Amino acid sequence: MTSRTVAVVVTRFEAGAGVVALRGALGLDPAAFRPTIVTGRGERLLGVAREAGIEVVVEPALVSPVSPADDVRALHRLTRLFARRRFDVVHTHSAKAGALGRLAAHRTGVPRIVHTFHGLPYHEFESAARRGLYAGIERRLGRCTDVALCVGTAVSVEVVRRGLVAPERVRTIGVPVAQDAPVKTPAARSRARAALGLTGPGPVVGAVGRLAYQKHPEAFVRALAALRHRPGLTGVWLGGGELAGEVSRLAERDGAPVLFPGERADVPDLLPAFDVFALPSRYEGLPVAVVEAMVCGIPVVATAVNAVPDVVVPGRTGLLVPPQRPDALARAVAHLLDHPREAARMVAEARARIDDRFTAKTLSEDLSAAYTPESP
Template structure:
């Protein structure tokens, strides 16, 4: 019997939006009728091209806005009636969607933690409040899917749900993505307007507080290497501030905005460097590994699932752009070691994080055991 599944996410964009879309599109259409409900997003066109029914609910917005949130809750409750499963993603849609699902008497509620809305850089009282909210929501959640082992471990430690209702999943990447070689490197650099002899350090992600793009620029400045160009693929509320910071620091930075051809751009990079304050398991890191780009990242949440220090990449503490710069410099100065790390990373993710594996995990999650 076919299940009617509602996938609810605030913004269908970025890594979380991509994972939600790839999972929904990969499900067996004979066994699942999926409707995507979102407030906005750059991936709406891709969802429609994948044949998924999409519903845009403008009241579903990311910032906390009580009037819009109450309106979104009311509308979601009406929208979700008649579904067999509601699958929510991220904090805002996760809260409103799960409450609406229970009000609509949906039989099964699944939530994906791509990371957490609470983190150690928040005031303690706010962090405690967010944890308390998630624990209450856990009471009306049949199953939590955690993107990465580090996220699942924290969910268990924080007692967000009983242990038997917490599962770990991976991200889903295209393992046929172009591997970094001279030809793919040349094409990617041409697409970004870069010279063949530029030394390129890059990242992918929304330009937000979470991703700490200001630390990326600070690390580039600390390198003191005029031949280095920084590339950050993605858009967000910090874009103008990052541009101004780069100009003031004399850093060469290319910010091409949000792109739908990220995997074709990754071979342009000599080093992938992500300075996030907190994360789940970043899709972009796994994609960089599949492409054969050496990785430096911050040691947060589930990043260590794939970036094993000294084995598949280098890890540094968050909020330390000086150490990020040192790790990047090490890989630039030791290309043979960088190549070995990249090869080991590519081997580690081979056969993992496949779209079919995500589809299987979702199909199991949607059917009560």
């Protein structure tokens, strides 16, 4: 049987969407599918893909912010690429790549168009007019989408409720955790702290993600500033992004004890350094980092947004706080630090609930089904 060619289109081949796209491509049966990564940018993950023998096409015009000139250029180049290569499947990830990639695939008659919603392209912190515009664009794109894969139940519910894609084409998926994700032990904790240059015994509150508006790192800094009088407390934010300079200056101004090691290739190995994992995002799909923190054995505080409650069940597997409330985030972190038995109970239940929805094997099965048209 001839393998089916798949163009996996993602704007930034990094962070959550990039990790899911990469792990999905790596998990495909090579006898059945031949993936090609098409992306605007990426560094470490591009190297991982190439080393694994996956073809990579970099299209510099595919950028994240709205940029009319770049967007038109990217649309034309994707259209030419799909027309020349005649892919059997085009699978797009997130908003920008989802819009341009699906439109180009539809124009060139790609037989199978799949899109993954890692979240939604609109949220409560935008104007109603902007939300309406984005929803309208998504409804039009939904007409040419054969399968919509939604990361988390809440994302699926919103896609159906808003009529973005026909209900029978919507599928809920999980996120694949790293197969070699470490479990927190005293030895792993010591190694991770040494790798981060942490020498003191005090508690560490950690976060993982891009330093960008969506992740709201300012709330993390302000929460740590509110907790700065706790002996030895340190915050660590793993990840880079456009707000790196601004957030670093905010931490210095507010006296927040936060370290910013930047992008790291060894994030799973660093997670055991954390005593509490904090996710301050304004909006999300279902973050890979939260699931991996739970697998590692770290109590979690997260904002009550989108599909996060799929895994962070209040009082059972972690604590939820409202978005844009650093004061509430600080109180929740303090509660877990001050009540270690309760935190340990949540850790145990969280790990028990991370089931086969969060494996590379399950994602591979979901993708194989999405890429293969059903027989009439």
